[in-house]
Amino acid sequence: MGRAATVKADQVRYLQNRVKLLATVIEALDPDTADAEDLNNVLKMMQDLEIRIQRFADDWASGKP
DSSP: OOSOOOSHHHHHHHHHHHHHHHHHHHHHOOTTTOOHHHHHHHHHHHHHHHHHHHHHHHHHHHTOO
């Protein structure tokens, strides 16, 4: 995944890229063939993104980056 993003600009860029990736994955879902596993994969991506956002928010609140 690369090095940790510690500068606000890098963190925002990271989030923008992850949201774009998530959107791409969702757009690629075929309603005729998608199954519960596909939805669980999207949910996992969203949960991982939520964790990262919270970490960044904690960093920003504490004045780290």
